[in-house]
Amino acid sequence: MRLRELLPRGYSFTVVGIAVGVAGLVSLGAMAERITRFIEGGDRFVLGQISVAGEGMGMGTGFTAGGLLSAAKIGDIAAVPGVSGVQAQVMLPLSTSTSHFLTLTQELIMGMDVSVPIPNRHYRELPVAEGRPLRQEDRHATVLGADFAASRHLTAGSSVVLGGQDFSVVGILDKTFTAPDRFALVAIEDARDLWLRRDPLLVQVFGAGTLRRGDLNTGAAVGWRDGEDPDALARRIQATVSGLNVTIPGELSRLLRQSTAFFSALLLGIGALGLLIGGLSLANTVTAAVFERIRDFGIKRALGATDLDLLGEVLGEGLRVSLWGGAAGVLLAWSIGTAVDARVLRDGAQIFLFSRRLLVFALVFSLALGTLAAAYATLRIARLSPAEAIRRGS
Amino acid sequence: MTRPLLRAVGLTKTFVGPGGAPVPVLRDIHLEVGSAEFVAVTGSSGSGKTTLLNLLGLLEPVDAGEIWLGEERVSHLGRRAQARVRGASIGYVFQSFLLLSGLTALDNVVLAARYVGRDRAAAQKEALNLLERMGVAHRRDHYPAQLSGGEQQRVAYCRAVLNRPPLVLADEPTGNLDDEHARVILAELRASTEERGAAVVLVTHRPETQVLADRVLRLHAGRLDPGPAVSPA
Numbered sequence: 001m002r003l004r005e006l007l008p009r010g011y012s013f014t015v016v017g018i019a020v021g022v023a024g025l026v027s028l029g030a031m032a033e034r035i036t037r038f039i040e041g042g043d044r045f046v047l048g049q050i051s052v053a054g055e056g057m058g059m060g061t062g063f064t065a066g067g068l069l070s071a072a073k074i075g076d077i078a079a080v081p082g083v084s085g086v087q088a089q090v091m092l093p094l095s096t097s098t099s100h101f102l103t104l105t106q107e108l109i110m111g112m113d114v115s116v117p118i119p120n121r122h123y124r125e126l127p128v129a130e131g132r133p134l135r136q137e138d139r140h141a142t143v144l145g146a147d148f149a150a151s152r153h154l155t156a157g158s159s160v161v162l163g164g165q166d167f168s169v170v171g172i173l174d175k176t177f178t179a180p181d182r183f184a185l186v187a188i189e190d191a192r193d194l195w196l197r198r199d200p201l202l203v204q205v206f207g208a209g210t211l212r213r214g215d216l217n218t219g220a221a222v223g224w225r226d227g228e229d230p231d232a233l234a235r236r237i238q239a240t241v242s243g244l245n246v247t248i249p250g251e252l253s254r255l256l257r258q259s260t261a262f263f264s265a266l267l268l269g270i271g272a273l274g275l276l277i278g279g280l281s282l283a284n285t286v287t288a289a290v291f292e293r294i295r296d297f298g299i300k301r302a303l304g305a306t307d308l309d310l311l312g313e314v315l316g317e318g319l320r321v322s323l324w325g326g327a328a329g330v331l332l333a334w335s336i337g338t339a340v341d342a343r344v345l346r347d348g349a350q351i352f353l354f355s356r357r358l359l360v361f362a363l364v365f366s367l368a369l370g371t372l373a374a375a376y377a378t379l380r381i382a383r384l385s386p387a388e389a390i391r392r393g394s
Numbered sequence: 395m396t397r398p399l400l401r402a403v404g405l406t407k408t409f410v411g412p413g414g415a416p417v418p419v420l421r422d423i424h425l426e427v428g429s430a431e432f433v434a435v436t437g438s439s440g441s442g443k444t445t446l447l448n449l450l451g452l453l454e455p456v457d458a459g460e461i462w463l464g465e466e467r468v469s470h471l472g473r474r475a476q477a478r479v480r481g482a483s484i485g486y487v488f489q490s491f492l493l494l495s496g497l498t499a500l501d502n503v504v505l506a507a508r509y510v511g512r513d514r515a516a517a518q519k520e521a522l523n524l525l526e527r528m529g530v531a532h533r534r535d536h537y538p539a540q541l542s543g544g545e546q547q548r549v550a551y552c553r554a555v556l557n558r559p560p561l562v563l564a565d566e567p568t569g570n571l572d573d574e575h576a577r578v579i580l581a582e583l584r585a586s587t588e589e590r591g592a593a594v595v596l597v598t599h600r601p602e603t604q605v606l607a608d609r610v611l612r613l614h615a616g617r618l619d620p621g622p623a624v625s626p627a
Contacts, residue, residue, distance in 0.1 A: 299492050302453055303553070304481015304509035306474050386480075387453035390492065 011321045017285030018325025018366060019332055025278025026333035026362045030352035032267035032274070034177070037353055039260045041178025046252045048122030050234045052077060052086075053219035055243040067245070071214035076241040082228040083237070085119040087112065088217040090191035092198070094162065094184065107148060107182045109162055111191020114138070119223025126180060131156030131171030138187050143171035147181040147350065162186065163194035177353060192216045275365075282325070282366055283373040286318060290377035294384075295393025301386040307379075314378040315371055322370025326363045398426035398462075399593045400450065400561055405459035407445055419445045421616040423459065429560065430591040432584060434604045437613035443597040444565055446613065450595060451484050451563045452476045463561065481510040485554035485592075487579070489566035491546040493538040499525065499549045500534040506556040517556065524552040528582070544575030551582055555592075562586060564596045568603065580606055 054067030069088070078086045090111035114136045118124055125133065126143070134143050142162065144154060149172045154160055158169045162184055173180060186194075192213055196203055205211055224233045231250040238246040257264070297310055305313075337352035344351055381389060405423035408416045419442040427433050437443050448454040450461060452468060461469035468479050485506075486492075493502045500521055507517030525531040528548040530541075538546055547567060554562060564583060568576035584606050586592045596603065604610045612619045 295492070296494050296496075298453075299494060300505070300509070301477065302451070302480060302486050302492075303506050304477050306477040306509070308474075309477075309509055385454050387448040390453075390488075394490065 011289065011317070011324075014285055014289040014321050015325045015328060017289075018282050018322060018370065019328035021278040021281025021285065022326050022329025022362055022366050023278075023332040023336070024281065024329075025274040025365070026330055026354070026358065027337060027352070028270045028274030028277070029358045029362065030333065030337055030354050032270045033355045033358050034351060034353035035263050035267045037177035037355075039256075039263060041176055042260075043253050043256055044122045045120065045178065046247070046256060047230075047249050048120040050222040050224070050230060050237065050249060051219060051247045051252075052222055052237065053245040054217075055245055067243075068211075068215065069217040069219055069244075071212065071217070073241060073244065074217065074220055077220065077222060077237055077244075080233070080237050080240050082225055082233045084223040084225045084228075085116055086223075087116040087119050087221045088188060088214075089113070089219050089221060090188055090195055090216065091218050092163070092191060092195055108179075108184070109191055109194060110183045110185050111188040111194075112185060113188045119221045121223065123180075126176075126185070127174040128171045129174040131169070133171055134185055134187065136187075138170065139190060140165065140167050141170045141186070141190075142167040143173060143185040144169055145173050145181040145183040145185075146175040148184055160184070163198060165190075165194060165197075177350075188217075189213075278329075278362075279365070279369055282322070282369050285325075286322065286370045286373040287377045289321070290314060290318075290374050290381070293393070294381050294389050297378075297381050298384070298386045298389030298391075298393060301389065307382045310382060311375065311378050314374045318371045318374030319367060322367045323363070325370070326366030329366065330359055330362055399429045399431075399464060400425070400427040400595070401460075401462040402426075402450060403460045403462070405446070405449055405461070406457045407442070407449060407454070408457055419616055420449070423618050425450075425611070425618060427561075427593045427595055429593055430587045432587045432594045432596070432606065432608045434596045434598055434607035434610045435613055435618075436598065436604060436610060441613045442616050443613050446618075447563050447565050447595065447597050450561075451486055452480050453486075477509070481506070482557060483559050483561060485557070485559040485562040487547070487551055487554045487562065487564040487567040487583075489569040491538070491543070491550045491570075493546055493550055493553075495538050498535050498537055499530065499541065499545075502538070502549055503552045503556055506553045510557055512557070521552060521556055524556060525549070528552055528578070543570050544572065544578075547571055547575065547579055551579055555582075555586060558590060558592075560592055562592050562594045564594065564598075566597055566599065568598070568600060576600070576603075 052069065054069040054073065071088075074086050074088055077083060092109045092111075094107040094109055112118075112134065114134050118126070128143065129146065131143070134141065142160065144160070149155070149169070152160065154169050154172070156169055156171055160167050160169055167184070167186065167190075175181060195216060196206060202216075206216070222237065224230050231248050234246050234248045238244060300310060334354050337354060341350050341352055384392070402423055402425040405420055407420040408418045411417040423446060435443055435446065445454065449456050452461070456469050459469070460467055463479060463483055466479070468476065471479065494505065497505065500518070503521040503524065504514065504517050507514065522531060522534065525534055528551065530545050530548045533541055533545055533549075541549065547570070551567070562583065567579050567583070571579065580603055583594050583596065587594055596607065598604065
């Protein structure tokens with residue numbers, strides 16, 4: 001097939017018009033996708049484990065925020081029927097001098113007891129894109145979240161300063177589009193050292209001999225056995241082991257959804273706006289392009305074309321033009337989004353997510369709407385006599 | 395005249411003017427044109443010449459009256475059947491050429507074959523012969539905007555006769571042409587009556603055109619009068 005047949009002559013501006021509309025749709029959709037993935041990721045995480053902290057508040061950060069969780073308490077939790085594993089954790093804000101606390105861009109140091117498998121049912125292991133995962137014997141080694149590493153141009157083999165200590169980067173995680181993207185994972189012993197260096201009060205308590213190193217945990221992730229109801233198990237832990245802050249996964253998920261209701265409404269609005277802008281632009285462009293050819297239709301009908309002939313031709317052209325415009329729009333949005341993200345990623349942020357489902361939807365949407373708009377315009381024109389069509393188009 | 399190929403009986407057409415007022419354009423037109431006959435229709439501007447041609451060519455619906463093509467009452471056929479008649483039996487040559495700007499000269503000609511189900515390769519070969527005959531074969535790959543007015547009209551003529559229609563309708567086909575190019579088109583129209591027996595109805599202002607016609611009819615105030623007698627060319 002000749003190139004001229006792939007893109008019918010005289011449709012360049014139509015393709016540009018469609019491309020602009022689709023680019024708007026894809027860009028807004030990519031922003032909505034980014035927010036959706038973040039919220040879904042968070043929801044998936046909290047539904048995959050029971051997070052436990054010591055009673056009280058203020059010792060840690062992130063989703064294990066609460067009081068100190070001693071080794072004895074961790075042992076008690078592990079003994080509760082239905083518990084499959086407990087992983088002690090120390091979560092610290094990377095920077096205590098900024099007001100990032102509990103914001104979406106907060107960067108965290110997460111100390112993990114690597115000797116225990118990750119109990120989270122949805123994150124059995126954190127996938128490593130580069131280098132290797134953290135090992136039990138690692139000291140002063142870290143595996144970084146994708147955004148954490150990208151914002152500092154770090155790769156496996158680099159070194160990074162965490163809490164005033166040098167760490168070698170042994171791995172970079174795959175992008176998860178949620179919290180771990182901004183984590184620096186370290187061995188729990190290293191995290192305890194950083195915590196002690198950072199918190200003078202804790203040093204005094206620890207120095208008085210009332211605490212052992214194993215008691216220095218900001219929380220723990222608890223897993224459940226197959227067939228166990230996580231919410232029921234969380235309540236059982238709460239009832240069995242005193243002095244704990246236990247999150248109920250179902251309740252936390254509900255709270256998370258409530259707290260992100262604004263974002264959900266926002267992304268719904270963004271999506272609707274994208275559909276409206278992109279759809280109107282596309283439909284208007286295609287309809288205008290068909291109406292511009294009203295004279296051609298009159299001539300073709302004078303040459304013997306039936307309504308069905310014209311409809312078939314226009315649908316074929318509409319499909320091809322919409323496909324070109326849709327593809328160009330996707331490419332345009334992707335180029336702009338990638339360029340913008342490359343810039344903002346330096347600050348550990350990402351604005352767009354061009355997911356496969358979004359791109360497929362945008363193409364199908366542009367094809368369907370373009371074809372419908374072309375068919376509508378053709379049927380309007382088909383009602384005219386050939387002479388009238390020629391008169392109006394001349 | 396032999397048995398009429400084209401017969402119009404009591405044709406009437408009224409358009410809607412400003413404010414919805416009816417504007418009668420054609421009233422009770424009766425016309426017969428035989429095979430191999432060349433009929434010229436004259437009249438002042440606004441007399442309804444183009445409307446008459448549009449009705450005869452099934453490009454516009456009649457308000458009243460009938461049009462017969464051979465034994466078939468074509469004015470009352472359905473849309474699909476009328477499309478078939480237009481494609482197979484009627485060739486049009488318009489004053490403003492009406493070529494499709496997105497197609498080359500050759501593709502414009504071959505387009506006429508598409509809607510009557512002809513084999514494209516055969517149609518293309520015949521189209522090239524026609525373009526050759528009309529002296530524009532060297533312009534086969536040019537788009538209309540790249541052609542002169544005379545060349546465009548010759549291409550338009552090739553398109554009109556590609557399917558060898560028994561009836562050719564020409565609406566001021568020389569109106570935008572210089573004398574030399576006008577002569578070429580008129581000679582071809584005349585030849586189509588003589589060589590293959592087509593009936594030609596030509597709307598024109600040019601006196602020399604009327605000389606070529608077998609009959610000249612005058613359209614005045616929406617009615618058709620026999621014009622002055624002329625000798626066949």
